[in-house]
Amino acid sequence: MQKNLKPGSIGVFDSGYGGLTILSEIQKLLPEYDYMYLGDNSRAPYGSRSFDIVYEFTKQAVLALFARGCNLVILACNTASAKALRTIQQNDLPHIDPRKRVLGIIRPTAEIVGQITQTRHIGIVGTQGTIQSESYPLEIRKIYPDIVVNSLPCPMWVPLVENNEYDKPGADYFVRQGIDDILAKDNAIDTLILGCTHYPLLLDKIKKISPPDLNIISQGEYIAESLKDYLNRHPEMDILCSKGSNTKYFTTESSTKFKESASIFLNKEIEAERISLD
Incomplete structure (x- = not known):
C-alpha cells in the first residue's frame, strides 16, 4: 500500500x-x-x-x-x-x-512554434547532443507536419556563457557564425528556437545580429x-x-x-x- x-x-x-x-x-x-x-x-x-x-x-x-x-x-x-x-x-x-x-x-517549445511562424520554415540551434537526438524535429512534425525544420549545433555558445564572456565583444564572432550558418541552410526561416537553456544570456547579441523580422523563441x-x-x-x-x-x-x-x-x-x-x- x-x-x-x-x-x-x-x-x-x-x-x-x-x-x-x-x-x-x-x-x-x-x-x-x-x-x-x-x-x-x-x-x-x-x-x-x-x-x-x-x-x-x-x-x-x-x-x-x-x-x-x-x-x-x-x-x-x-x-x-x-x-x-x-x-x-x-x-x-x-x-x-x-x-x-x-x-x-521540448514539447512545450514545439507546441508554440506553429503559432509563431508564418513561412512554416524554422531553425533550431542547440548543443551537439540535442541536435543529434533530432528530438525537436520529431516533436514538431508530430504536431505540425507541414513545418520545415533546420537544425544547427552551436558548441561554442555554452562556454561563452559559462565563462562569463557572453556579453563581451569576443562573443560576437561565434554568435554571428551560428546565425549566418543556420539562415544559410534555408532563406525562408522566419523563426529560430534557442534550443539550449544557456542561450537566453546571448539573446541581446542574437537579436542584434539577426535580421529584424526573425522571430526568436527563448524557452523560459x-x-x-x-x-x-x-x-x-x-x-x-x-x-x-x-x-x-x-x-x-x-x-x-x-x-x-x-x-x-x-x-x-x-x-x-x-x-x-x-x-x-x-
Missing part, C-alpha cells in the same frame, strides 16, 4: 546553470510555489554524452529530487529532455511512484506558461506542490562556485548546498 504523498517543492533539474533561466521565468509567473533547483555541475556538460549516460545521470537527479520531497520535476535541460525524459516517464515512473511526474521542455516564458496550464489542468498534482515561495539550490560541484556562477543567470545572491548523486 502506498503512503500518502505530502506536498513538496517543484523540482527543476539541469546538467549545469542554464536551467536557472527556466526557473527564473517560472518563478516570475508562479511565485507562490516552492522550488528546488539541482545542477549536476560536476558532470556538465551533458551535450556531447551518450544517450545511456545522460539517462543514467538524469535518473539519479530525478531520484535525488524525489527523495527531497518533490512530486513534480521539470527537466530544464534540452539534452536531458531529448535523451532521458521518455524512458523515465514510460519505464521508471510506474515503478518509482506512478503518482509523481517528470516533465520536459513558454515553459512557465506551459507549467501553469499543466497545473490548472491537473489539480491532483497542483495540491502536491507546496506553496511557500521558497527556493532551495543544490549542486554536485562546489557550492561556492555554484553561487558565483548562478549569480550570472539570476542577478542575485543565493545560498546553495553540495550533494552527491553517484
Whole structure:
C-alpha cells in the first residue's frame, strides 16, 4: 500500500546553470510555489554524452529530487529532455511512484512554434547532443507536419556563457557564425528556437545580429506558461506542490562556485548546498 504523498517543492533539474533561466521565468509567473533547483555541475556538460549516460545521470537527479520531497520535476535541460525524459516517464515512473511526474521542455517549445511562424520554415540551434537526438524535429512534425525544420549545433555558445564572456565583444564572432550558418541552410526561416537553456544570456547579441523580422523563441516564458496550464489542468498534482515561495539550490560541484556562477543567470545572491548523486 502506498503512503500518502505530502506536498513538496517543484523540482527543476539541469546538467549545469542554464536551467536557472527556466526557473527564473517560472518563478516570475508562479511565485507562490516552492522550488528546488539541482545542477549536476560536476558532470556538465551533458551535450556531447551518450544517450545511456545522460539517462543514467538524469535518473539519479530525478531520484535525488524525489527523495527531497518533490512530486513534480521539470527537466530544464534540452539534452536531458531529448535523451532521458521518455524512458523515465514510460519505464521508471510506474515503478518509482506512478503518482509523481517528470516533465520536459521540448514539447512545450514545439507546441508554440506553429503559432509563431508564418513561412512554416524554422531553425533550431542547440548543443551537439540535442541536435543529434533530432528530438525537436520529431516533436514538431508530430504536431505540425507541414513545418520545415533546420537544425544547427552551436558548441561554442555554452562556454561563452559559462565563462562569463557572453556579453563581451569576443562573443560576437561565434554568435554571428551560428546565425549566418543556420539562415544559410534555408532563406525562408522566419523563426529560430534557442534550443539550449544557456542561450537566453546571448539573446541581446542574437537579436542584434539577426535580421529584424526573425522571430526568436527563448524557452523560459513558454515553459512557465506551459507549467501553469499543466497545473490548472491537473489539480491532483497542483495540491502536491507546496506553496511557500521558497527556493532551495543544490549542486554536485562546489557550492561556492555554484553561487558565483548562478549569480550570472539570476542577478542575485543565493545560498546553495553540495550533494552527491553517484
